[in-house]
Amino acid sequence: MRAVWLEGRGFEVRGDVARPELAAGEALVKVHLAGVCSTDLEMLQGYYPFNGVMGHEFVGSVVEAAGETEWIGRRVAGEITVYCSKCAACREGLTGHCEQRSVIGLIGRNGCFADFLALPTRNLHAVPDGVPDEAAVFTEPLAAALEIQQQVHIRPEMRVLLVGAGRLGLLIAQTLALTGCDLQVLVRSPRARQLLAERKIRTVSAAEINPHTYAVVVEASGSPEGFSIARQAVRPTGVMVLKSTFAGGSGAHLSSLVVDEVRLVGSRCGPFEPALRLLERGLVDTHSLIDGILPLERAGEAFEMAVRPGVLKILLRM
Amino acid sequence: MRAVWLEGRGFEVRGDVARPELAAGEALVKVHLAGVCSTDLEMLQGYYPFNGVMGHEFVGSVVEAAGETEWIGRRVAGEITVYCSKCAACREGLTGHCEQRSVIGLIGRNGCFADFLALPTRNLHAVPDGVPDEAAVFTEPLAAALEIQQQVHIRPEMRVLLVGAGRLGLLIAQTLALTGCDLQVLVRSPRARQLLAERKIRTVSAAEINPHTYAVVVEASGSPEGFSIARQAVRPTGVMVLKSTFAGGSGAHLSSLVVDEVRLVGSRCGPFEPALRLLERGLVDTHSLIDGILPLERAGEAFEMAVRPGVLKILLRM
Numbered sequence: 001m002r003a004v005w006l007e008g009r010g011f012e013v014r015g016d017v018a019r020p021e022l023a024a025g026e027a028l029v030k031v032h033l034a035g036v037c038s039t040d041l042e043m044l045q046g047y048y049p050f051n052g053v054m055g056h057e058f059v060g061s062v063v064e065a066a067g068e069t070e071w072i073g074r075r076v077a078g079e080i081t082v083y084c085s086k087c088a089a090c091r092e093g094l095t096g097h098c099e100q101r102s103v104i105g106l107i108g109r110n111g112c113f114a115d116f117l118a119l120p121t122r123n124l125h126a127v128p129d130g131v132p133d134e135a136a137v138f139t140e141p142l143a144a145a146l147e148i149q150q151q152v153h154i155r156p157e158m159r160v161l162l163v164g165a166g167r168l169g170l171l172i173a174q175t176l177a178l179t180g181c182d183l184q185v186l187v188r189s190p191r192a193r194q195l196l197a198e199r200k201i202r203t204v205s206a207a208e209i210n211p212h213t214y215a216v217v218v219e220a221s222g223s224p225e226g227f228s229i230a231r232q233a234v235r236p237t238g239v240m241v242l243k244s245t246f247a248g249g250s251g252a253h254l255s256s257l258v259v260d261e262v263r264l265v266g267s268r269c270g271p272f273e274p275a276l277r278l279l280e281r282g283l284v285d286t287h288s289l290i291d292g293i294l295p296l297e298r299a300g301e302a303f304e305m306a307v308r309p310g311v312l313k314i315l316l317r318m
Numbered sequence: 319m320r321a322v323w324l325e326g327r328g329f330e331v332r333g334d335v336a337r338p339e340l341a342a343g344e345a346l347v348k349v350h351l352a353g354v355c356s357t358d359l360e361m362l363q364g365y366y367p368f369n370g371v372m373g374h375e376f377v378g379s380v381v382e383a384a385g386e387t388e389w390i391g392r393r394v395a396g397e398i399t400v401y402c403s404k405c406a407a408c409r410e411g412l413t414g415h416c417e418q419r420s421v422i423g424l425i426g427r428n429g430c431f432a433d434f435l436a437l438p439t440r441n442l443h444a445v446p447d448g449v450p451d452e453a454a455v456f457t458e459p460l461a462a463a464l465e466i467q468q469q470v471h472i473r474p475e476m477r478v479l480l481v482g483a484g485r486l487g488l489l490i491a492q493t494l495a496l497t498g499c500d501l502q503v504l505v506r507s508p509r510a511r512q513l514l515a516e517r518k519i520r521t522v523s524a525a526e527i528n529p530h531t532y533a534v535v536v537e538a539s540g541s542p543e544g545f546s547i548a549r550q551a552v553r554p555t556g557v558m559v560l561k562s563t564f565a566g567g568s569g570a571h572l573s574s575l576v577v578d579e580v581r582l583v584g585s586r587c588g589p590f591e592p593a594l595r596l597l598e599r600g601l602v603d604t605h606s607l608i609d610g611i612l613p614l615e616r617a618g619e620a621f622e623m624a625v626r627p628g629v630l631k632i633l634l635r636m
Contacts, residue, residue, distance in 0.1 A: 130518070146474045146498055153471035156464045156592030177599055178496040180464055180592030200448070200599045274474030274498030281495055281518045283601065 002318070003053045003114035004299045009046040011054065013299050020110060020118035027071055027121045028064035029078065033137040033293070034112045036306045036314045038167060038222070038244075040105070044303060048106060055113035055316075056080045056105040059127060059136040068121050075127040077139035078112075078119045079272055080104045096269055113299060115318050125272040128280040134293075137315060138171065138286040139275045144243075145171040146278075147270030149179070152216060152239050156180035161214040163230045164221030164244070165192040165203075167289070167312055172220055172243065174284045177201050184209075186221075186229065189310045195288060209233050212260075220244055236260040241267050289313045320636070321371045321432035322617045327364040329372065331617050338428060338436035345383035345439045347394060351455040351611070352376040352430045354624045354632045356485060356540070356562075358423070362621060366424060373431030373634075374398045374423040377445060377454040386439050393445040395457035396437045397590055398422045414587055431617060433636050443590040446598040452611075455633060456489065456604040457593045462561075463489040464596075465588030467497070470534060470557050474498035479522075479532040481548045482539030482562070483510040485607070485630055490538055490561065492602045495519050502527075504539075504547065507628045513606060527551050530578075538562055554578040559585050607631045 003017040022028055035057035043050060058078065065071040083090050083098035090098050104119065105111020127136040145168065154160060158181045162173055165187040173196055176183050184204045187193050193203045212235045219230040222244035234240050240262060257264060278284050293315045294302045306314040321335040340346055353375035361368060376396065383389040401408050401416035408416050422437065423429020445454040463486065472478060476499045480491055483505040491514055494501050502522045505511050511521045530553045537548040540562035552558050558580060575582060596602045611633045612620045624632040 128518075149497065150473050150475060155468050157468060157589045175498075177595075178498075178601060179467065180493075180496075180589075180596045182591065182595070200446075200595070271475045271498075273500065277495075277500070277518070278498045283496060 001115035002296055003110070004055065004296065004316075005052065006043060006054045007051050009044060011044065011299070013297055017053065017114065019116050022064060022066055022118055024066065025120045025122065026066065026118050027062045027068070027124060029058075029060040029076060029117045029119060029124075030063045031058050031060040031112050031114060031117055031318045032133045034058040034316045034318070035137050035141070036302055036316065037141065041303065041307050043106075050106060052105075053110035053112075053114045054105050055111035056103065057137060057140045058112035058117065059133045059139070060112070060117065062124070063116075065121055071121055071124065075133075075136070076124040077127055077136055077272060077276065078104070078117075078125070079123040079269070080106070080140060081269065082109060082120060082123065113296065113316055115296075125276060128276060131276065131279045134290065134315070135279050135286045136276075138284075138289070138313075139272055139279065140269075141168050142171050142175070142275040142278065142284060142286075143270035143272045144168065144268065145175045145270065146274050147267050148172065148218060148241050148243070149175065150271060151265050151267055152241060154179045154181050154216060158182065158215040159213060160184070161186065161204075161209065161217045161230070161233045163217065163219050163226045163233075164223075165189070165196065166220070168243065169220040170195060170289055170312065171284065171286075172218060173201055174199065175278070176218070178278075178283060191310055199285070212236065214238060216241065218243055231256075234260075234262055236262070239263045239265060241265045243267050286313075290315060293317050319433035320614055321428070322373065322614065322634075323370065324361060324372045325369050327362060329362065329617070331615055335371065335432065337434050340382060340384055340436055342384065343438045343440065344436045345380045345386070345389055345442060347376075347378040347396065347435045347437060347442075348381045349376050349378040349430050349432060349435055349636045350393075350451045352634045352636070353455050353459070354620055354634065355459065359621065359625050361424075368424060370423075371428035371430075371432045372423050373429035374421065375455060375458045376430035376435065377451045377457070378430070378435065380442070381434075383439055389439055389442065393451075393454070394442040395445055395454055395590060395594065396422070396435075396443070397441040397587070398424070398458060399587065400427060400438060400441065431614065431634055433614075443594060446594060449594065449597045452608065452633070453597050453604045454594075456602075456607070456631075457590055457597065458587075459486050460489050460493070460593040460596065460602060460604075461588035461590045462486065462586065463493045463588065464592050465585050466490065466536060466559050466561070467493065468589060469583050469585055470559060472497045472499050472534060476500065476533040477531060478502070479504065479527065479535045479548070479551045481535065481537050481544045481551075482541075483507070483514065483521075484538070486561065487538040488513060488607055488630065489602065489604075490536060491519055492517065493596070494536070496596075496601060509628055517603070530554065532556060534559065536561055549574075552578075552580055554580070557581045557583060559583045561585050604631075608633060611635050
């Protein structure tokens with residue numbers, strides 16, 4: 001089969017990668033569409049010690065499922081973390097934090113920039129008929145956006161700041177807007193500003209942010225500057241949600257958090273079923289985030305497009 | 319001016335009611351549209367000891383505002399409770415529970431089924447330009463729906479049951495659906511079922527409700543039977559939100575709540591600004607809830623329509 005293979009910092013589109021062999025409980029998924037995520041771009045910079053097939057955002061259909069024939073032919077999105085069920089974390093129900101976990105396209109398991117992908121059927125979620133592939137491929141990042149509302153009670157009357165409105169940020173902006181909260185988004189790109197304005201979501205400049213006034217601040221810029229702005233904005237007893245990994249935060253930061261009784265919440269993957277429900281209900285726009293759909297063979301070109309400032313979602317079609 | 323005047327159980331449309339005189343801090347609002355609420359219908363049954371102008375859901379425009387000229391000409395919705403700022407409840411910020419409160423069209427203060435209405439400017443909320451009168455008139459009940467999310471953290475992965483989908487219930491169904499939660503609505507009317515299906519909101523029959531499995535149950539039917547179903551449905555440690563007043567609940571109910579550690583939350587008026595934000599963002603459909611818009615003179619006919627089973631919102635135009 002064809003696949004985008006990462007080796008160190010280099011990748012190539014290969015035509016001779018073996019189809020995945022299924023372990024017990026696994027299904028073989030024929031990938032329809034896959035999304036290029038900022039994490040994929042960071043991998044190309046060598047930030048992850050991973051060799052294998054890249055990619056973790058996808059929609060596809062099940063072609064084999066040993067012993068679970070009801071899955072055959074179904075259109076699916078898939079949770080990216082494969083867990084063991086036996087370690088201490090799994091036994092406490094924290095399967096996303098499994099000590100033995102593999103993650104497709106990221107840790108010890110081939111990903112979805114390929115014709116086929118293997119995943120346990122317990123990782124799969126059926127895509128409702130009314131949700132086209134081009135929307136369903138956003139299930140994983142939309143679930144990650146919703147994880148914020150799993151973790152933090154966003155009340156309709158709260159003032160909430162979102163720092164950063166890139167690929168993930170524009171999904172977070174939309175899910176936060178659904179709460180009715182007084183949402184303000186710090187954004188630089190004129191295009192993102194325009195997309196938010198069309199949805200009546202207020203954008204602000206750094207100068208317009210009133211320090212220490214936001215009940216909840218979501219940091220989704222992934223930059224040290226974004227972190228500083230977020231820290232300044234949150235009010236005493238407020239919550240800072242860190243939605244992007246970045247190497248920052250000093251001891252000074254941490255002690256000021258104690259003084260102000262600010263709660264810091266790290267936020268990663270989220271729940272798939274609610275994401276699919278929002279897509280089915282037509283409550284989140286993904287269409288206008290798509291900046292290109294390229295065939296798998298042109299993955300190199302897709303990565304070059306995705307890395308350009310202001311470019312949002314690039315999809316690969318198998 | 320013209321007004322719908324309630325006296326005991328009888329009402330009449332009068333043409334000779336004096337325009338309200340403004341107290342300090344009050345504005346005179348020319349009413350454009352007003353909504354008939356189930357509470358108004360209960361008043362006609364004599365359930366409330368109120369004499370005066372009926373009505374509490376409205377949109378209008380400010381024509382006088384002593385000393386606060388910036389309000390003149392603005393289109394507004396208005397919070398219905400007028401508070402004193404001095405009592406113990408007000409001093410704790412619980413102005414909606416003011417010990418001296420009056421409530422338009424309900425307690426000691428004339429309402430909005432009239433050409434004009436007086437309200438303190440601090441009760442007013444400007445309606446965004448993009449929100450037509452026919453939507454803005456739903457601000458008050460939509461705010462009441464959102465009060466649930468002010469009080470209870472509805473997580474995207476939660477299974478939530480809504481019992482009852484009438485005028486208010488259909489707004490609650492829509493605001494709950496925005497959370498992405500696994501929402502199920504117990505509904506009898508085929509029309510409400512159809513409206514919910516169009517929004518991909520799942521409806522269930524009483525037989526389909528799995529006992530003791532819902533994290534949150536919202537009782538919006540106002541019937542003892544609805545309360546019983548809700549009580550059956552909520553899981554141990556879950557939350558029951560009571561969104562309608564009804565004379566029920568026995569000692570047996572209360573002690574079972576303790577055993578199951580169920581939390582009971584009474585829920586009344588809610589926040590206006592988030593309601594207006596959802597209307598501006600086009601996230602709640604009010605249009606299909608309107609079953610008639612009648613001139614004020616035909617209030618009697620409007621009440622007769624509103625009381626019929628299955629009829630949703632009837633509006634009065636001034």
